[in-house]
């Protein structure tokens with residue numbers, strides 16, 4: 001009997017020694033025209049026979065993602081509001097794709113069956129049908145077997161991924177089928193209960209498949225030509241980053257560069273599989289390669305990219321002679337832990353420190369947390385500063401180019417932007433600072449103009 005290892009070796013040889021996992025995001029499968037682009041990309045390279053798709057996304061900026069519509073269906077259902085028109089809209093999106101491409105899959109019947117039973121399904125099952133139906137259509141269109149993620153991506157009951165079982169199952173699938181189209185974003189427990197990754201989690205499925213097959217490359221196809229130096233919704237036409245390290249990418253995606261889910265790097269990084277971010281609408285463009293190490297040269301920019309997120313708050317605690325009171329900081333962090341709040345950053349001074357958290361995480365708890373700090377730490381002052389945006393300026397070359405932070409804050413000072421806090425990772429690949437939410441976009445543009453705009 002052929003072992004999984006033999007099967008993978010055979011796949012590699014057949015495909016010219018390359019196994020590529022291709023994940024197409026919602027924007028790449030939004031309509032029949034996008035399906036045609038996907039087919040051209042798959043047919044252009046024999047190594048591309050393992051395809052992961054998201055649910056059909058927005059066709060233009062005013063459109064809706066199927067996933068969002070399905071969440072809306074679920075909300076209607078919960079509040080006993082009629083969701084028939086909404087289901088009809090979703091059905092028409094899928095039926096439109098199937099009929100324009102002349103597919104045989106009985107889309108209307110299958111969708112009606114799903115809609116008729118909607119009351120009995122879990123939220124996860126309802127939402128997962130976006131990727132399920134998109135993958136069914138893509139499978140027929142590409143002529144590759146359909147593989148239901150519920151049978152291959154295995155979750156533990158606590159909602160975490162069972163990596164070992166998932167890898168084993170995907171191996172078996174490859175031995176049996178040799179190629180597949182698999183829906184991203186969901187999987188199931190051993191009992192068959194559907195579970196979802198967090199939003200944007202199709203990227204995680206792609207990374208897991210890449211890891212399971214020990215792929216040579218994980219191609220993540222989207223609607224931009226790679227990882228950009230800044231969010232294109234804030235900065236006009238930002239440059240695409242040619243090469244970036246996993247560490248840099250992780251900092252940027254954690255801080256809001258939504259092109260790649262921040263959890264998607266872990267499975268591939270462990271196996272040293274590079275990720276390529278590519279544009280379905282312009283497959284000829286080079287895109288971005290993300291890998292463990294990137295050779296630096298003298299002409300590299302000092303900053304690789306900028307990203308940021310709004311809506312944080314900091315609890316600022318000051319107490320005279322704080323540096324002499326052992327364990328004070330640990331006790332403060334313990335209070336946040338007690339309330340189940342995860343801490344983003346802890347900028348410290350000699351007699352003060354701040355605890356930065358996501359505002360949404362402490363919405364109903366902040367008064368109790370402050371009261372506990374007052375009672376247990378007896379500080380001179382506790383202040384809450386909210387409406388804070390965090391911005392991360394990332395660059396592997398910052399550690400060997402002195403003066404970067406001085407220049408950064410000088411540039412922001414020139415634009416009258418008030419910096420509310422500053423912190424830096426121990427690896428020195430980023431500087432994180434806080435500004436008022438209202439200054440967020442102007443700050444990103446100011447940093448971009450000063451450090452990344454080649455025409456400046």
Ligand SMILES: Nc1ncnc2c1ncn2[C@@H]1O[C@H](COP(=O)(O)OP(=O)(O)O)[C@@H](O)[C@H]1O
Nearest residue numbers: 025026027222223224227228230231257258259
């Ligand atoms: N630094 C960045 N580089 C590239 N895209 C970014 C960045 N920051 C935010 N984005 C946004 O991420 C989008 C792509 O991610 P996403 O919407 O999840 O695409 P997909 O539907 O292909 O999964 C881009 O259209 C862009 O608006």
Ligand SMILES: N[C@@H](CC(=O)OP(=O)(O)O)C(=O)O
Nearest residue numbers: 025026054067199200201202
């Ligand atoms: N469809 C899911 C999963 C996903 O990854 O989508 P996209 O590739 O469009 O970001 C979501 O919207 O969250």
